[in-house]
Amino acid sequence: MNGISFIEIVCVSTALFFIGMYGFLTRKNMITMLMAIELMLNSVNINFVAFNSMLHPGKLDGVFFTLFIITIAAAEAAVAIAIIIRLYRKLKSIDIDDVHLLKW
């Protein structure tokens, strides 16, 4: 395979995953944390597709895993944004430290 090799695709996915992890660990904004989670899920998808199409081209299992991950990520983002907007209406804040309603 000329052009981009397998290693480079996996390195890109590694970089994307750790960028997402940096954003998740440093920010306090709930929407930013959600975006970081989406980045990490995307890098996992790249890994699945790259491993499937370059190392095991006889099967399509990675593609199905990627499709399911995309579906679940969409559902998760919708529910999370609903919760965030609800919390914003109640607390007037999207800081993750302000949400201690369930703390006993």
Added chain:
Amino acid sequence: MLFSLLGVAGLYFYLSHEFLAAVQIVVYVGGIVVLIIFSIFLTHASGENMPKPIVWRALVVGLTVVFFTVVVCFSLLNHSFTMPILSLQTPMSPDIKTIGKQFLSITDYGYILPFEVVSLLLLAALIACIVIAINIKVKQ
């Protein structure tokens, strides 16, 4: 973020998974990014009085993240993957017809059960969003 998602779709195109690239563009770029932009607009007023991110924490996390990225890339470069012999296994073309047939087949490698489970999960997410968004009148 929009450009990184589009870049992921471009990688799928490069790996000749056109269906996955289309799904990525429709779901992420069309759906999730629009949702996130709307929620940023709706919660815009809260942005100013957020505290600044703590510098030492960002520094520590950044150093750790860079370190682990370098370690993972280094070990990937040193590891030699065994590339498949293409004459032994015929590559399956990831077009829509094959994907759809395997999605709904009930044979050994069919994906009918997770397909139905994921459809139930989507329904649950829909109902959950409605339940969260509705205003429940508290009876005094």
